[in-house]
Amino acid sequence: MVEMGMVDEVRTFFDANANYAVGIRKAIGVPEFDRYFRAEPYLDKQQRGKLLQEAIQEIKRNTSKLACRQLEKIHRLRNKKNWKIHMVDATEVFGWRGKDADEAWEKLVAGHSTEIVAEFLYNFSSQKSDPGH
Structure with a gap:
């Protein structure tokens, strides 16, 4: 740094x-x-x-x-x-520059993070709508 x-x-x-x-x-x-x-x-x-x-x-x-x-x-x-903890490792992305960095970020970090959040939200809303939970 x-x-x-x-x-x-x-x-x-x-x-x-x-x-x-x-x-x-x-x-x-x-x-x-x-x-x-x-x-x-x-x-x-x-x-x-x-x-x-x-x-x-x-x-x-x-x-x-x-x-x-x-x-x-x-x-x-x-x-x-x-809590179900997920690890998202962005280390590799910082070795890239320009368009390659953007693509690596999307693939390794943003895409994976979006899937994790979507799964959480889906499960959360399913539990809210299920009176047994």
Whole structure:
């Protein structure tokens, strides 16, 4: 993400007086860069590089924590609430560009997701119309 321009993108959200507990500034990647952006003008290249790496490591830790919390919630919904969970993997799509990407998205993600939602809605409406449920 850093190589794709994350630092410059997050820089657009930086505000020394911002509240990082609300809105987009709460998103992973924004608060972690606060210290870096505040100190950046006063540091030499080596110091900036060190502080940037610290921010990146903090983002990685926070992303990992978020992923673990999300997996815990998914497992709880599946195991304790008996939800039928479907996995839709979009990873392959991000390697494509242009029309090929659109076609891959439709085939691997949108099409499959639409089928899952349609099945859910059909079963939900069938249960509502069946007085025994």
